[in-house]
Amino acid sequence: xxxLVESGGGLVQPGGSLRLSCxxxxxxxxxxxxxxxxxxxxxxxxxxxxxxxxxxxxxxxDSVKGRFTISRDxxxxxxxxxxxxxxDEDTAVYYCATGSPAxxxxxxxxxxxxxxxxxxxxxx
Amino acid sequence: xxxxxxxxxSLSASVGDRVTITCRASQSIRIYLNWYQQKSGKAPKLLMxxxxxxxxxxxxxxxxxxxxxxxTLTISSLQPEDFATYYCQQSNSAxxxxxxxxxxxxx
Numbered sequence: 001x002x003x004l005v006e007s008g009g010g011l012v013q014p015g016g017s018l019r020l021s022c023x024x025x026x027x028x029x030x031x032x033x034x035x036x037x038x039x040x041x042x043x044x045x046x047x048x049x050x051x052x053x054x055x056x057x058x059x060x061x062d063s064v065k066g067r068f069t070i071s072r073d074x075x076x077x078x079x080x081x082x083x084x085x086x087x088d089e090d091t092a093v094y095y096c097a098t099g100s101p102a103x104x105x106x107x108x109x110x111x112x113x114x115x116x117x118x119x120x121x122x123x124x
Numbered sequence: 125x126x127x128x129x130x131x132x133x134s135l136s137a138s139v140g141d142r143v144t145i146t147c148r149a150s151q152s153i154r155i156y157l158n159w160y161q162q163k164s165g166k167a168p169k170l171l172m173x174x175x176x177x178x179x180x181x182x183x184x185x186x187x188x189x190x191x192x193x194x195x196t197l198t199i200s201s202l203q204p205e206d207f208a209t210y211y212c213q214q215s216n217s218a219x220x221x222x223x224x225x226x227x228x229x230x231x
Contacts, residue, residue, distance in 0.1 A: 045160075045168065045211055045222040061219060095167055108174055109215045110158045114167035 002026045002113040004096050009118030016086050022079040022096030022115055030074035033099045036081050038092035050104045086122045093117040126150050126214050130223035136231040141202045145226045147195045147212035156216040157195045159188055163208045
């Protein structure tokens with residue numbers, strides 16, 4: 001059974017930093033691209049960032065480009081999101097999600113499994 | 125980037141009703157449209173990919189159709205566990221984008 005467990009969320013002041021982690025199990029982590037998707041309170045879903053299985057391809061949403069850094073450690077079955085220069089509008093539940101076997105650049109990509117999410121609150 | 129628009133934003137229905145949710149893309153996405161269900165306080169769950177391919181374990185009362193820019197998700201006979209928020213997501217081209225959601229409530 002696929003399991004994704006996020007951690008690292010919390011309260012941070014505007015301009016601050018936070019590092020999220022996602023521990024994966026139950027599937028061949030090193031074979032799948034991974035994403036972060038967020039959801040602001042009471043709002044819809046927003047894709048944030050993607051990293052390919054071999055780390056060769058990384059994408060960011062324009063809203064976080066230059067501030068967030070995605071990474072992964074295939075030996076530890078773990079995904080990370082380093083968030084810097086945080087803003088009020090970054091307040092959200094952050095989910096890690098697996099994709100379909102294809103890369104995100106391929107048509108037909110879907111988010112097959114999701115973690116339970118970790119809440120990031122940016123506030124003074 | 126491709127914009128996705130769902131309608132309606134909210135919908136009240138009764139157990140046993142047939143319900144249809146619409147998703148429109150700002151440009152053609154061929155058949156590359158996914159549907160998710162999200163219950164309150166929970167992570168989204170993939171229902172369907174490629175417009176009409178049901179995920180394993182999803183009840184057959186859920187069906188999807190469409191191509192190009194217009195898509196529909198239909199629930200043939202609403203069950204109590206179906207009351208949730210539904211999102212479409214295009215996967216024709218990066219970056220992936222979601223509709224704003226349709227909240228399905230009990231009448």
